[in-house]
Structure formats: structure tokens, C-alpha cells
Amino acid sequence: MIPAAFEYARASSVEEAAKLLSKYGEDAKVLAGGHSLIPLMRLRLAQPTAIVDINGLKDLDNIKEDGHKLRIGALTRHVTIQNSSVIKEKLPLLAEVAGEVGDNQVRNMGTMGGVIAHADAAGDYPTLALMLDADIVTNQRTIPAREFFKDLFTTSLGPDEIITEVVFPVANGPHKYVKFRRRLFDWAIVGVAAQKINGDWRIGLTNVGPTPVRATAVEEAMHKGAKPEEAAQHASDGLDPAGDLRASPEYKKHLARVLTKRAINQAEGRQ
Amino acid sequence: MAVTQLVGAKIHRREDPRLITGHGHYIDDFTRQGAAYAAFVRSPFAHARIKSIDMTDASKAPGVAGVYTARDFKGQLAGTHPAAPAFVAEKKYIPERFPIAEKEVCYQGEIVAVVLADTKGQAADAANLIQVDYEELPAVMDTEKAMAKGSPLVHQGAADNISWDLTYTGPEVTEAAFQEADVVVKEHILQNRLAPVPMEPRGVLAEYETYDKKLTIWMSSQNPHFIRLFVSGAMGLKESQVRVISPDVGGGFGSKISPYPEDYLVPALSRLAERPVKWIETRTESLQNATHGRGQYYDVEVAAKKDGTLLGMRMTQFLDVGAYCGTFTAFQACTCLMAGGAYKWKGISARTIGILTNRVPTDPYRGAGRPEATHLVERMVDLVALELKMDPVEIRRKNFIQPTEFPFTQNFGLVIDSGDYDKALDRALELVGYKELRKKQADLRKQGRYLGIGISTWIELCGFGPSAATAPATGGIALVESAQVRVTPTGSVIVYTGTHSHGQGHETTFSQIVADQLGVPYESVELRHGDTSEGTAFGYGTYGSRSLAVGGVAISMAATKVIDKGKKLAAHMLEAAEEDVVFDHGSFHVKGSPDKAKAFGEVAFASYGMNLPEGMEQGLEAVAYFDPPNLVWPFGTHIAVVEVDAETGNAKLEKYIAVDDCGNIINPMIVDGQIHGGAVQGIAQALYEEVVYDEDTGQLKTGTMIDYLLPGIGEIPPLSLDHTVTPSPTNSLGVKGIGEAGTIAASAAVINAICDALSPLGIKHVDMPATPDKLWHMMKGASK
Structure with a gap:
């Protein structure tokens, strides 16, 4: 429960953070909220040689409206997103999801950029980013979400690349995130997000594979006028989830279908 | 005991201000x-x-x-x-x-x-x-395979993997019962391995x-x-x-x-x-x-008449010892002795087998053997009721040991000191609104929803224990308890107990007893424990719901000795005969002349002075050891109401009622706290917790709090608690233990509720933990 020794540096700008990352090399890690990184370090499952602390980069902790887009700074905490009046109005699904991340301590510390960069299969924001075609902006480039999540805990970020903001579209139509878990503060066993945009449904699935999944077969079925319970049957099309202590692959696929139906129904105000 | 003011009072725990503000002294503070x-x-x-x-x-x-x-x-x-x-x-x-x-x-x-x-x-x-x-x-992980001839060995060079195999009572004891039976129900019941997680x-x-x-x-x-x-x-x-x-x-929870x-x-x-x-x-x-708890399975069959009369039980306990025999691992075999529960049986055949595996050893965990017994018998009684289409309440009432039958000698010769099982059951049914709930259940079933009501009418033996029973069991040291009460010259009181609180609130409860008995202010009583260089020569610790029923009584006995000496001294001071001196509310006075009195403090001060009766030594302090004549036998009824989601298999605990009887209550708030914590641990066993090892490699898969599912406040509904009071005749305080009661009762209530919910699907038994995945698979299999 004691991390291996590491160097620590606190960056005062994104440029400095990038420089520090280049200096320390591949085994350096960015520290934002730390709620995933520090437990891994305590268990010595992660042994970074250096930590670049970006908590001082206050200009990454903000939410900006930009026409039909919302620009969420990478260091924006879950609690800020959860309570933001702009997000509640322009992308209420994101505020709802933020309120379901972990517990109070996690929400007070954890950040948008941290969740996206960590790319845990059970992370909630990656699902939203993928299904809503968000853009992930770094100090070097803009990466569409569909090109960002490569594998379990693996993204297209380079070693000295730092996420600065995540850009979501405005969407305030019917929406719901159904997060199935054993305990209030747990990760999702399976999560399903539903969002109606311009008359069409976007459906995203959490923790049914190494990366988030967009349930395009369900979206298409809904587009063609299927009932939610019929369309939801396609939620598990092509899925091959790994089993774990909480759920077998078969059960995860079943949950994907059931929760998809529930998410669409609940988004439309039905039970 | 004098007329009480503090005993029975719902006062806040005096240890809490320090503990909840971070001013406690835990081991890492040293x-x-x-x-x-x-x-x-x-x-x-x-x-x-x-x-x-x-x-x-x-x-x-x-x-x-x-x-x-x-x-x-x-x-x-x-x-x-x-x-x-x-x-x-x-x-x-x-x-x-x-x-x-x-x-x-x-x-x-x-x-x-x-x-x-x-x-x-x-x-x-x-x-x-x-x-x-x-x-x-090769790692030996499966208890069944470990017993087979030719199994790989847990310890190289051992003859086999059996630590013990004991038949308490053979099948002959139940032959008549099974011959007479109209129905026999059988089940294979698992007790999931648990981590204590203090x-x-x-x-x-x-x-x-x-x-x-x-x-x-x-x-x-x-x-x-x-x-x-x-x-x-x-x-x-x-x-x-x-x-x-x-x-x-x-x-600690036993660990x-x-x-x-x-x-x-x-x-x-x-x-x-x-x-x-x-x-x-x-x-x-x-x-x-840390030693794990439970980790057992049972083969059990019960014989009954068609009117619901229970006749006989045959049970075998298969207990996963782990890699080494723990200090009290074998104590968990007491499940056998408690398998009959609150009911009368013609005979019970019981056998226990301790099996070594390549896992960490098991040892007592909150309840140790008694939750397993309750789970076993409460499940079996429900299965008999299901078979006979009887209401689970009625079958229990029909077979309860009756209030007039105590002290009741049960099938293994243990003498149950007291009880009134119907009374606690009645109160619990009233609190849950049983009749209305059954109606609601029927209505919901028509809508395809699965609501279940689970009853657990638990009993417990605790308060270890009488020397005759415990000294042979430990190898010589009886699990009695010691206490020392010391009165300082200014009349404040220091109490030493051989028990040791790991969260039970002894500083409060025991001070309440002493303050009342000596008639001194509660604030002037200090309880000390946990240091072997203080107090009596030997203390026996805290486990098995023994601290009040054994340790508290020893404290009361030592206080009585102090009063006895005080009376002698007060008589001398009042120039009265000792037998004419009465002690009441902190004052020694002459019978019939309440004005002719010496306060406890005055007598204490005098005891350190020079004018003592002939032959009396200075000081006012006493040591007492209490060797209880019997164990104590709390009981109660817990009722769980659970809805199982027809689509996801998620079992949601909607309501939880606990009516417990631990005899006289010293501090109701502490008793409620014990029931809360205990019941939640039992609920957790039923729905969440399980130590999982890889069955091939023996790797622990639940090595972090992410993987070992301890429920939090979000998972547990408010519990509705009440008490009945049936004083124990075993000790002068009339008290019984309550630390383990909640855990003993709860798992059976929750699982009975789930089985009741799913009975329309033909599902009779569900093993713990009843996870959504497990229930969904069972429901899917059943509806095919």
C-alpha cells in the first residue's frame, strides 16, 4: 500500500507539463484527480517513474459554451459538471452521468480529462464522448472520440500529449443514463446512455468490451420506427464482453438489452 | 440492584466524541x-x-x-x-x-x-x-474433491486432507422420526466464505x-x-x-x-x-x-408430518478449515448443536467434517456457527412449509418451544434458559404489516413482479461461558470473566474488566451499571481495559457476545463486594449494627432512620483513614470472577421484504424488521447499534460478500475493496427495530448477549424472502450471495 519511489513535478502551464513529460519519458504519468492513478500506484500495479501534477492549471478547469458546442476543460471536476447550469441546460445527460460517478470524494477530485485519458472500460464519460461524436483536444491536435479509444486503458495519446479539453455537441432532447451496479459508488457492471439528437437516437454502452461501444444497430432500428423493446434486442449485436466477478459475459449481454430498453423508455418519460 | 436511573437509559456513548473526531488511539497512532x-x-x-x-x-x-x-x-x-x-x-x-x-x-x-x-x-x-x-x-481448493481418496494434499506428506470428522449423533437418533414422516425435504446449503474487513x-x-x-x-x-x-x-x-x-x-468481528x-x-x-x-x-x-469466516456447506434433510409438525433432522457440516487449523476454527462446529433452532424435534443427527484446503484458515466471524445454524434451520423450515403449502408463520408457531417449557433441554443436552418466541414473532409481523404484505405480494405477482417476505425466528447461545463447558474446550482455561472495582479516596471509581471493547461501547455500558450500583455520578466512573498490566491477573477478551453477560456481571459482583465492605465501615462510623445498615442511591443509612447516613464518598474517604473497625484493612476495592452457571439464550424475529427484478435478477431489499430479545437492556441505543451493524453484516452475506479464490490456481480474486463487495449505506434501507424483554435467569443482571444477534438472524431472512419471491417459478433454494447474475440465470432456467 506504499507506492514505489517516483519523481514529482508540478506544472504551471500546459507547455511546461508537456516538457516535463518529454523529460521524464514514457514512464511518466499525469496526475489530475488521482482517483484511478493513486490506488494503482499504492498497489504497485502502476509504478510511474515521475508524476506531472497538472492540478495548478486553473485554465483547464472551466466549461465554455461555443455555439452548438460545449468545451469542457480537462481539469473540470465531476462535481462541477454535475452542478453546472450550462451543462444542465445544454447537455443534461452529461450532468446526470457526472452525478453518478463514484462517491462524493471521487466527484470532488476526479476530472473529465482524467477519465477520458485513463480509458477504463467501465468509465462513463468515454461512452458519452463516443456516442455524441465528441472531440478530444490535446496540446498537439484534435482527436475525434471514435479514433481515440484503442483498447483497454489504451488511447491514441502520445507520451507527451495532454488533453486540454473535451468538446461535446449541445443536446438537450430526451436522454437517460442507466448505470447498473451493485453499490451506489461502484463502477458500472453495464451502463447504457440514450440521447435523442435531431429526431434520432444515439445509444452508447459502458463496460461491455475493452472500449466504449456505440449501439448502431439499435440506433438504426429506432430510426426505422421499431419499438424500444424490439430495437433494444440489437444492443448486444457483435458484443463479446469479458466476464468478471460481478457478471458473466452472457449476463452482460442480457443487461445491455434490458438497460437499452429502459434507457430509451425512461428518456421518453416511461418506466 | 438499587432502583435504577442509568441502566436502561438511552445515553450517548462516551467513547464516541473521541472516536468520531479522530482523537481515538488506534494501533497506528503508537x-x-x-x-x-x-x-x-x-x-x-x-x-x-x-x-x-x-x-x-x-x-x-x-x-x-x-x-x-x-x-x-x-x-x-x-x-x-x-x-x-x-x-x-x-x-x-x-x-x-x-x-x-x-x-x-x-x-x-x-x-x-x-x-x-x-x-x-x-x-x-x-x-x-x-x-x-x-x-x-497442486492447490487443493475444492472441499468435496479434497475429501476424495487420491486427492492432492494440502500439506505434503500428510495422510489426507481431513482435519476432523465427528459424529455428534448418528442416524439411529432420527430413525423413528423419519419412519413416521409424511414428508422429507432435502437441501444442499452453502455458506459463502467471508472476509471480516474490520x-x-x-x-x-x-x-x-x-x-x-x-x-x-x-x-x-x-x-x-x-x-x-x-x-x-x-x-x-x-x-x-x-x-x-x-x-x-x-x-474485529472475531478476526x-x-x-x-x-x-x-x-x-x-x-x-x-x-x-x-x-x-x-x-x-x-x-x-x-485475516482469518475468514463461514466457508461451509451442508447436506441436510428434514422429516415432518403433514400437519407441519417437525420430527427429525439429519445434517452434515462440511467446513473449509483452510490451510491450518485456527485457534477456534473447530468452534464453528457448534452449528451442529444449534441446528434445531427455536423448535422441538424428536431427533437430530449431526456430523461435522473439517476439511483442509490451500486457503487462509477460517476462524470465528461474528456469530461463528450460529448464523450457519439459523440459516440452515430457517431455510429448512421454509422448505417444509413450501412442500406442505403452509404459511411460514404457522409452521414456526406450531413447532416453537413454548414459554412454559423453559428451561428447555434441547436435543444436544444444552439447556435453553428462557424464551418467548411467539411474542417476538407477533411484534415483527405487526411491524411489517404481514397480512397486507401478502395481499400486495399476490397483486404484484399478477403483474409479473416478484416480491418476497422472509422470516427468520432465530435463537442463539452466547455468553461464553461456564467453566465446566469451556475449560475442557480451550485446554484448561475457563472462559469466565474477571473484574476489579477500585474506589479512590475521593470517591471516584476505576473499573477494570478482562473483556475488551472493539466497538461495543463498554466504557458507557459498564459505567452505567457501576454508577447505578454504587450511586455515584456516571462521570466519576472510569472503565479501563486492554492492558494486561492493569486490573486483574487474567482477562478473557471479547467475543461470543460475552462481555455484558459474563464481564458485566463480574463487574456488578465486584461492586457488590465494595458495597459490602462499605456497609461494615459505615456501620462503624454510624455506631450501628452492620445488619441495620442499608445502602441505597449512594448512601449508607440506618434502617428506618434515613437521616442517620454516610454518603458513599464519605465512606470511601474514611476507608483510607485511621478509624477503621477492628481487623479491617484500609482501602475500598474488590476483585470478582464470574463463572456463569449456564450460557444465555437471546432470540427474536427478523423479517426481510425483497423484490427481485424480473428482468435483471437484482434483489432489492425493500424493508427490514428486527425484533430482538436480549433480556434486560442496559443501553437501548447501544443495543440498536449492535443490531444495525449485525443485521447489515448478515444482509451483506446474503446479497454481496464472498471471498473468491481461483479454483485452479488458488489466487485470491477478492483482494481489494473494489472486488470484495462490502455494501454501503446506499444499499441498506432503514431498519425498523423493536425489542421484547425476557430477562435471563442465568445472571443477576438478567442480560443476554446482543453483539452477534443481527448477523445470526439476517442471512436467513433475506434468502427466505428471495426464495419466497421466486417460488412461483418453482425456485426453492438460492445460495449466497444472491447476486443478480446468479438469480437471472436461475430465473431463466426455471421459466424454460
Whole structure:
């Protein structure tokens, strides 16, 4: 429960953070909220040689409206997103999801950029980013979400690349995130997000594979006028989830279908 | 006892202001000048031969003061791990256990080496540099397969994997019952292995003073005097040379009763290194190495008449001992003796088999044997009711031991001291609104929804215990209890008890008793415990819901001795005959003349003076030992209401009612707290918790709090509690234990509710934990 020794540096700008990352090399890690990184370090499952602390980069902790887009700074905490009046109005699904991340301590510390960069299969924001075609902006480039999540805990970020903001579209139509878990503060066993945009449904699935999944077969079925319970049957099309202590692959696929139906129904105000 | 004011009062726990503001003194709050930190190297394999250990790099690492393996402790520690011999009479095989493995490791987490360093971090770093070359051996993980002839062995060179096999009562005892039966129901019932997860993990700080040959051990223990006994013996010291201090303890649930390898190794390291040594368990070490609970399965069949009369039970307990026999592992066989529950039976046939596996040892965990018994009998009674289409309430009423039948000698000769089982059941049914709920259940079923009502009419034996029963079981030391009451010259009172709180609120409860009895202000009573160099010569610790029913009574007896001496002195001061002096509300007065009185404080002050009666020694203090004539027998009814989601299989606890009877209540708030915590642990066993090892490799899969599912406040609905009061005739306070009651009752209530919910699908039995995935699979299978 004691991390291996590491160097620590606190960056005062994104440029400095990038420089520090280049200096320390591949085994350096960015520290934002730390709620995933520090437990891994305590268990010595992660042994970074250096930590670049970006908590001082206050200009990454903000939410900006930009026409039909919302620009969420990478260091924006879950609690800020959860309570933001702009997000509640322009992308209420994101505020709802933020309120379901972990517990109070996690929400007070954890950040948008941290969740996206960590790319845990059970992370909630990656699902939203993928299904809503968000853009992930770094100090070097803009990466569409569909090109960002490569594998379990693996993204297209380079070693000295730092996420600065995540850009979501405005969407305030019917929406719901159904997060199935054993305990209030747990990760999702399976999560399903539903969002109606311009008359069409976007459906995203959490923790049914190494990366988030967009349930395009369900979206298409809904587009063609299927009932939610019929369309939801396609939620598990092509899925091959790994089993774990909480759920077998078969059960995860079943949950994907059931929760998809529930998410669409609940988004439309039905039970 | 005098007319009471404090006993029965719902007063706040006096320990809480310090504990909840971070001003408690837990083991990690202690240190000694110059202490070295220990880090243990543990086996990553469930079963392996140690070929070699290379400590070269570790010994050169920064801050390292020493690296040690089994060989270094051979001259320091003697003997094998203590295993109480007589809880199970027919002991077959207790594997030898040295605190550190030399040639063979038998569970994942067994210690193979230890590093001492100047800081915790240096110790952890250096421990990672120790290279152990292992040859992996087959891991024995399945209790059923472990019993088979030709199974791989848990310990190389052993004859087999059976630790014990004892038949308490053979099938002949139930032959008549089964012949007479109209129905026989059978079930295979699992008791999932549980991790105790105390909020505070274990820890040991030891300082051996080389020149004085004195050893002081600070540790988080429920049982400091027993630790002194065992560690002094192993280290070749006299008990008087060893002082064990167990400060505030943040929970134990049974896992801090028995000694652990580290409890020997840390003191031995202090003697070896000639400096204080400290070790604090990590959470992963705790999940991996603290003794687990339960880990059993049962084959059981019950014979009954078609009118619901229970006749006979045949049960076999298969208990996963783990890799070594724990100090009180075999105590869990008491499930057999308690299998009859609150009911009358013509006969019960009971057998227990202890099976060794390559897992960490099991030992008592909150309830220890009695939750298993309740779960077993309450499940079986429901199965009989289902078979006979009877209401589960009616079958219970029909078979209860009746209030007029106490003291009742049950099938194994244990004498149940008192009870009124219908009364608690009635109250619980009233609180839950049973009739309306059954209607609601029927309505919901029509909508395809699965609501279930589960009843658990539990009983318990606790308050260990009478010397005649316990001394043979431990190998000689009776589990009675001691107390010392000391009155200072200014009339304040210091009470020493041999029990030790690990969250029970003894400082409050015991002070309430003494303040009332001596008629002194509650604030002037100080309770002290947990230090073997204070108070009586020997204390017996806290477990088995014994502290009040045994320790509290001993305190009351010592207080009575103080009053008796006070009366003699007051009579002398009042120039009255001793038999004419009455003590009431803190005042000694002459019978019939309340004005002719001496206050308790005046008498206390006088007792340290010069004008004493002929032959009386100075001072006002007394020691008492209480050897209870019987165990105590609390009981109650818990009812769980659960809805199982038809689509996801998620079982949601909607309502939970607990009506408990622990005899007279000293502090209702503390009793409610115990029921809350206990019931939640039982609910957790039913729905969430399970220690999972990989069945092939023996790797622990639930080594973090992410994987080991401890429910939080979000998962538990508000509990509705009430009490009935049936005083125990066994002790002068009329009290029974309550620390384990909630856990004993709860798992059966929850699982009975789930089975009731799913009965329309033909599902009769569900094993714990009832996870959504498991229930969904069962429901899917059933509806095909």
C-alpha cells in the first residue's frame, strides 16, 4: 500500500507539463484527480517513474459554451459538471452521468480529462464522448472520440500529449443514463446512455468490451420506427464482453438489452 | 440492584466524541523512538515448495536493518499455532504451523521472509527485492474433491486432507422420526466464505528491552491476555515479563481473537534486532490473511408430518478449515448443536467434517456457527412449509418451544434458559404489516413482479461461558470473566474488566451499571481495559457476545463486594449494627432512620483513614470472577421484504424488521447499534460478500475493496427495530448477549424472502450471495 519511489513535478502551464513529460519519458504519468492513478500506484500495479501534477492549471478547469458546442476543460471536476447550469441546460445527460460517478470524494477530485485519458472500460464519460461524436483536444491536435479509444486503458495519446479539453455537441432532447451496479459508488457492471439528437437516437454502452461501444444497430432500428423493446434486442449485436466477478459475459449481454430498453423508455418519460 | 436511573437509559456513548473526531488511539497512532518497520514477503502461490530465497539485493537496499527467514526465528520461537482441542473431540489432524514458512507454503499470503527498515517505504521497497524461487504444487481448493481418496494434499506428506470428522449423533437418533414422516425435504446449503474487513486492520508494535528482558506489545486485539499467554510461551518468557496493550480497536468481528504469525514475529524481531519493531497490516494483507469466516456447506434433510409438525433432522457440516487449523476454527462446529433452532424435534443427527484446503484458515466471524445454524434451520423450515403449502408463520408457531417449557433441554443436552418466541414473532409481523404484505405480494405477482417476505425466528447461545463447558474446550482455561472495582479516596471509581471493547461501547455500558450500583455520578466512573498490566491477573477478551453477560456481571459482583465492605465501615462510623445498615442511591443509612447516613464518598474517604473497625484493612476495592452457571439464550424475529427484478435478477431489499430479545437492556441505543451493524453484516452475506479464490490456481480474486463487495449505506434501507424483554435467569443482571444477534438472524431472512419471491417459478433454494447474475440465470432456467 506504499507506492514505489517516483519523481514529482508540478506544472504551471500546459507547455511546461508537456516538457516535463518529454523529460521524464514514457514512464511518466499525469496526475489530475488521482482517483484511478493513486490506488494503482499504492498497489504497485502502476509504478510511474515521475508524476506531472497538472492540478495548478486553473485554465483547464472551466466549461465554455461555443455555439452548438460545449468545451469542457480537462481539469473540470465531476462535481462541477454535475452542478453546472450550462451543462444542465445544454447537455443534461452529461450532468446526470457526472452525478453518478463514484462517491462524493471521487466527484470532488476526479476530472473529465482524467477519465477520458485513463480509458477504463467501465468509465462513463468515454461512452458519452463516443456516442455524441465528441472531440478530444490535446496540446498537439484534435482527436475525434471514435479514433481515440484503442483498447483497454489504451488511447491514441502520445507520451507527451495532454488533453486540454473535451468538446461535446449541445443536446438537450430526451436522454437517460442507466448505470447498473451493485453499490451506489461502484463502477458500472453495464451502463447504457440514450440521447435523442435531431429526431434520432444515439445509444452508447459502458463496460461491455475493452472500449466504449456505440449501439448502431439499435440506433438504426429506432430510426426505422421499431419499438424500444424490439430495437433494444440489437444492443448486444457483435458484443463479446469479458466476464468478471460481478457478471458473466452472457449476463452482460442480457443487461445491455434490458438497460437499452429502459434507457430509451425512461428518456421518453416511461418506466 | 438499587432502583435504577442509568441502566436502561438511552445515553450517548462516551467513547464516541473521541472516536468520531479522530482523537481515538488506534494501533497506528503508537510508535517508539527508533522503531524499525517490518514488511513481510508473502507467498504468491496457494501451494508451493520454497526452493531458495535470495536476499542479497534486499539486504543492501537503503535503510534496511535486517532481512530474515524462517531459520532466523528457530531459536526465537517455539511450539506450533494453538488450536483449541476440545470443541471437536475427535481431532484427527492438526497440521504443525510455525509463524513463517521454511520449506512449503500452503496458502497465498503465507509469510516466507521479512525485512526491517528505518521507514515503511524502505521496508516495502526492499521486500520487493527478495527473490524467492518456488516450485508450484497442486492447490487443493475444492472441499468435496479434497475429501476424495487420491486427492492432492494440502500439506505434503500428510495422510489426507481431513482435519476432523465427528459424529455428534448418528442416524439411529432420527430413525423413528423419519419412519413416521409424511414428508422429507432435502437441501444442499452453502455458506459463502467471508472476509471480516474490520475498519481498522491489524497491527503490532513490539519493544523488547534487552537488559530488563521485558516485552511490551501494542496491538489491535480483542483478546490481549490470551495473546500474552501465547506469545510469552512461544518466546520462552514468563507471562509477567510480557505486557500486551490493546488500545482503541476499530472492529474485529472475531478476526482479532486468535494469535497470528505477525503477533509472534514482530516481538521476536524486536528481540533479534534489539530495537522496537512496528508493522501495520495493509488492506490487501487484511483481506488475504485475516482469518475468514463461514466457508461451509451442508447436506441436510428434514422429516415432518403433514400437519407441519417437525420430527427429525439429519445434517452434515462440511467446513473449509483452510490451510491450518485456527485457534477456534473447530468452534464453528457448534452449528451442529444449534441446528434445531427455536423448535422441538424428536431427533437430530449431526456430523461435522473439517476439511483442509490451500486457503487462509477460517476462524470465528461474528456469530461463528450460529448464523450457519439459523440459516440452515430457517431455510429448512421454509422448505417444509413450501412442500406442505403452509404459511411460514404457522409452521414456526406450531413447532416453537413454548414459554412454559423453559428451561428447555434441547436435543444436544444444552439447556435453553428462557424464551418467548411467539411474542417476538407477533411484534415483527405487526411491524411489517404481514397480512397486507401478502395481499400486495399476490397483486404484484399478477403483474409479473416478484416480491418476497422472509422470516427468520432465530435463537442463539452466547455468553461464553461456564467453566465446566469451556475449560475442557480451550485446554484448561475457563472462559469466565474477571473484574476489579477500585474506589479512590475521593470517591471516584476505576473499573477494570478482562473483556475488551472493539466497538461495543463498554466504557458507557459498564459505567452505567457501576454508577447505578454504587450511586455515584456516571462521570466519576472510569472503565479501563486492554492492558494486561492493569486490573486483574487474567482477562478473557471479547467475543461470543460475552462481555455484558459474563464481564458485566463480574463487574456488578465486584461492586457488590465494595458495597459490602462499605456497609461494615459505615456501620462503624454510624455506631450501628452492620445488619441495620442499608445502602441505597449512594448512601449508607440506618434502617428506618434515613437521616442517620454516610454518603458513599464519605465512606470511601474514611476507608483510607485511621478509624477503621477492628481487623479491617484500609482501602475500598474488590476483585470478582464470574463463572456463569449456564450460557444465555437471546432470540427474536427478523423479517426481510425483497423484490427481485424480473428482468435483471437484482434483489432489492425493500424493508427490514428486527425484533430482538436480549433480556434486560442496559443501553437501548447501544443495543440498536449492535443490531444495525449485525443485521447489515448478515444482509451483506446474503446479497454481496464472498471471498473468491481461483479454483485452479488458488489466487485470491477478492483482494481489494473494489472486488470484495462490502455494501454501503446506499444499499441498506432503514431498519425498523423493536425489542421484547425476557430477562435471563442465568445472571443477576438478567442480560443476554446482543453483539452477534443481527448477523445470526439476517442471512436467513433475506434468502427466505428471495426464495419466497421466486417460488412461483418453482425456485426453492438460492445460495449466497444472491447476486443478480446468479438469480437471472436461475430465473431463466426455471421459466424454460
